[in-house]
Amino acid sequence: MRKLFAVVTPFVLITSLASCSDNDADEGGNFPPDTTVVAAGSAAKIAGPIEISVTVGTDSAADRVVEVPLGSQVNITLTNPNADDEFHLHGYDLTPGKTPKGEAAVISFTADKAGLFDLESHVTEEVLVVISVK
Numbered sequence: 001m002r003k004l005f006a007v008v009t010p011f012v013l014i015t016s017l018a019s020c021s022d023n024d025a026d027e028g029g030n031f032p033p034d035t036t037v038v039a040a041g042s043a044a045k046i047a048g049p050i051e052i053s054v055t056v057g058t059d060s061a062a063d064r065v066v067e068v069p070l071g072s073q074v075n076i077t078l079t080n081p082n083a084d085d086e087f088h089l090h091g092y093d094l095t096p097g098k099t100p101k102g103e104a105a106v107i108s109f110t111a112d113k114a115g116l117f118d119l120e121s122h123v124t125e126e127v128l129v130v131i132s133v134k
Contacts, residue, residue: 048073049072049073049074049075049108050068050072050073050074050075051075051077052066052074052075052076052077052129052131053076053077054076054077054078054079054119054128054129055078055079055080055081056078056079056080056081056082056085056121056124056126056128057080057081057082058081060121060126060128060129061127061128061129062126062127062128062130063130064128064129064130065116065129065130065131065132066129066130066131066132067132067133067134068111068131068132068133068134069111069133069134070111070112070114070133070134071110071111071112072110072111072133073108073109073110073111074108074109074110074111074131075106075107075108076089076106076107076108076119076129076131077104077105077106078096078099078104078105078106078107078119078128079099079102079103079104079105080099080101080102080121080123081101081102082101083101083123084098084099084100084101084123085098085099085101085105085121085122085123085124086098086099086121086122086123087099087105087107087119087120087121087122087128088119088120088122089107089109089117089118089119089131090117090118090119090120091113091115091117091118092109092113092117094107094109095107107119111131111133113133114133114134115132115133116130116131116132116133117130117131117132117133118130119131
């Protein structure tokens with residue numbers, strides 16, 4: 001009985017450990033193309049970009065604060081229905097250039113700096129929205 005136990009126990013242990021292996025990855029650690037691998041302890045965000053829309057004179061205001069998480073992808077769509085404009089995101093020093101009256105412009109960026117960042121109109125010189133990156 002002891003000999004049977006001595007032979008069967010290692011066999012069961014090896015079989016159990018083999019069933020715990022990850023069959024989706026090959027021995028080199030390569031994963032199938034549809035697999036998302038996130039490093040342990042990573043703060044990676046897998047969600048899509050944060051979309052912010054601002055229309056001058058409608059929903060723009062110096063006290064409008066939009067909070068976004070640090071590391072997020074952000075797309076800000078800006079429109080001035082009353083005049084040609086030029087928008088500027090301070091701190092990131094981003095501008096979509098001159099934007100014709102009524103047309104939309106987009107500022108896209110990765111929120112990789114923490115703080116408060118004013119987005120202003122260079123035509124009206126007003127702060128349209130404050131982006132709070134935390």
